[in-house]
Amino acid sequence: MVGASGVGVDMAVLHGLVAGCGWAVPLGKLLAAEAALLNNFLWNEVWTFRGANTRSPSGRWRGVATRLLRFQAICVAGIGLAILSLHGLHAGLGLNLYLANLGAIGLATAWNFGLNAWLTWPDRPAWATHL
Numbered sequence: 853m854v855g856a857s858g859v860g861v862d863m864a865v866l867h868g869l870v871a872g873c874g875w876a877v878p879l880g881k882l883l884a885a886e887a888a889l890l891n892n893f894l895w896n897e898v899w900t901f902r903g904a905n906t907r908s909p910s911g912r913w914r915g916v917a918t919r920l921l922r923f924q925a926i927c928v929a930g931i932g933l934a935i936l937s938l939h940g941l942h943a944g945l946g947l948n949l950y951l952a953n954l955g956a957i958g959l960a961t962a963w964n965f966g967l968n969a970w971l972t973w974p975d976r977p978a979w980a981t982h983l
Contacts, residue, residue: 861884865887941955
């Protein structure tokens, strides 16, 4: 659900910036991916991994800030991967912008989710121990 909402945010922002505002695809993708990244962090924090990393209420916000910075650092590489793969699929292979973007999102999602489940939310709730 979190990933699907991120895809929706990414596609909507990309469309708005590229088709609506005439921005270049790489710049539009950068901002679309960042918007999706923040959306996904919020939903992962409050829903997917809500039982994780809650050892002390006083350190809760410091923990959120630390996780956001770690999440951002990991996802910057994912955004770079997405921009490069979008360019390769769209400009290089001539795929439709939105189909190419779905492929780029899929590749970045595998990177981002895998590393963030391991490094950002290592104290997962019991139901998520398979991650």
